[in-house]
Amino acid sequence: MIRIYYAKDEKNMKGMIFKRSITVMSIITSMLMMFSLAFVNVQATIEPAISFWADPATVYFTTANATLGQKFNVTMWINTEVNASYLNTYSWQVKLTFNSTLLNATKASYTGGTTSAFFTGHANVPIPAIIDNVQGFVLIGESLLGSDIRAPANASLFYAEFEIMAEPDVNNTLTCGLNFDFSTGDCALLDSDLNDHIAEVTFKNGNFTFAPAPPDTTPPTIATPTQTPVSPVNANTSVAVSANITDGVGGSGVKNATLSYTANNLTWANVTMALSSGVWTGTIPGQVNGTTVQYKIIAYDIAGNVAVKDNTSLYYSYHVIPEFTGVLLIVMLMLAAGAIVAYRKKFVKLL
Numbered sequence: 001m002i003r004i005y006y007a008k009d010e011k012n013m014k015g016m017i018f019k020r021s022i023t024v025m026s027i028i029t030s031m032l033m034m035f036s037l038a039f040v041n042v043q044a045t046i047e048p049a050i051s052f053w054a055d056p057a058t059v060y061f062t063t064a065n066a067t068l069g070q071k072f073n074v075t076m077w078i079n080t081e082v083n084a085s086y087l088n089t090y091s092w093q094v095k096l097t098f099n100s101t102l103l104n105a106t107k108a109s110y111t112g113g114t115t116s117a118f119f120t121g122h123a124n125v126p127i128p129a130i131i132d133n134v135q136g137f138v139l140i141g142e143s144l145l146g147s148d149i150r151a152p153a154n155a156s157l158f159y160a161e162f163e164i165m166a167e168p169d170v171n172n173t174l175t176c177g178l179n180f181d182f183s184t185g186d187c188a189l190l191d192s193d194l195n196d197h198i199a200e201v202t203f204k205n206g207n208f209t210f211a212p213a214p215p216d217t218t219p220p221t222i223a224t225p226t227q228t229p230v231s232p233v234n235a236n237t238s239v240a241v242s243a244n245i246t247d248g249v250g251g252s253g254v255k256n257a258t259l260s261y262t263a264n265n266l267t268w269a270n271v272t273m274a275l276s277s278g279v280w281t282g283t284i285p286g287q288v289n290g291t292t293v294q295y296k297i298i299a300y301d302i303a304g305n306v307a308v309k310d311n312t313s314l315y316y317s318y319h320v321i322p323e324f325t326g327v328l329l330i331v332m333l334m335l336a337a338g339a340i341v342a343y344r345k346k347f348v349k350l351l
Contacts, residue, residue, distance in 0.1 A: 054206030064213035079154035093141030095186035099176035100136035107161035178206030216303035231318030236286035252302035261295035
């Protein structure tokens with residue numbers, strides 16, 4: 001039997017094809033999203049098999065960016081991807097040691113939640129982490145159930161959280177290893193026949209370093225100063241000069257600031273500036289009429305670095321005028337304004 005398709009049938013069929021295409025695209029998109037999530041655990045740098053390693057391999061702090069009690073994490077990884085079927089993994093255990101006078105372990109847990117990322121998707125028997133901050137070690141492991149095995153792969157096992165317990169002085173750097181201790185039989189890597197292959201493993205330990213902050217060789221930064229009142233200044237009126245002075249991130253801090261000034265280019269005098277609400281301020285005493293005052297700001301940080309703000313050696317300046325000049329100017333302006341009003345009235349009358 002031959003069926004004849006009319007335009008309506010063709011339209012329906014096109015609609016059906018379109019809907020199926022949308023469905024297929026949705027399935028593909030979902031699969032791609034699932035795959036993207038599945039690879040969240042990928043490590044950028046994989047060590048050659050067969051190996052255990054700590055990431056980051058080096059934990060480095062200075063007193064400029066860390067303090068007592070600060071915490072950090074180190075993640076332990078495994079790679080068994082070699083051409084040897086006997087390395088199908090059934091169980092692993094790791095003992096990580098550290099110097100407990102420098103660090104305390106505050107937490108240790110699998111990277112995949114209830115399992116390591118290495119055993120994700122497999123039924124496991126967890127070995128709860130043992131943390132000993134007296135001897136200084138974290139002991140943790142994991143085993144599969146029944147005949148299940150983990151094919152050769154690389155993935156993370158667990159993470160350990162540490163707290164900094166000691167701080168270096170200016171002359172000493174504190175350092176300790178985050179070491180895999182397999183000498184006492186506490187590290188193991190078993191296959192499905194319970195053969196231990198730990199002797200074939202390369203261990204790449206981690207390292208913790210806490211160093212004094214590097215010497216501060218950078219002088220403070222002095223912003224362009226402001227003065228109150230602005231120039232010209234009435235005779236016998238003191239002038240407040242203010243500026244923001246900072247020592248940058250990791251700097252030793254501003255120790256002091258000095259406002260240095262000269263009247264009519266004679267001897268220089270110094271005024272100690274005071275810090276208030278983040279602004280350094282010094283006051284130049286009132287001067288007599290006709291004086292030209294020049295000034296600059298000098299600042300030291302705790303490390304002894306010095307900065308000078310002197311307007312590129314031109315200095316900042318103001319001129320002192322008689323006290324009555326301000327009043328005289330006001331009177332003159334009033335007289336001028338009165339004259340203008342009188343003129344306008346006369347002009348209007350003439351019209």
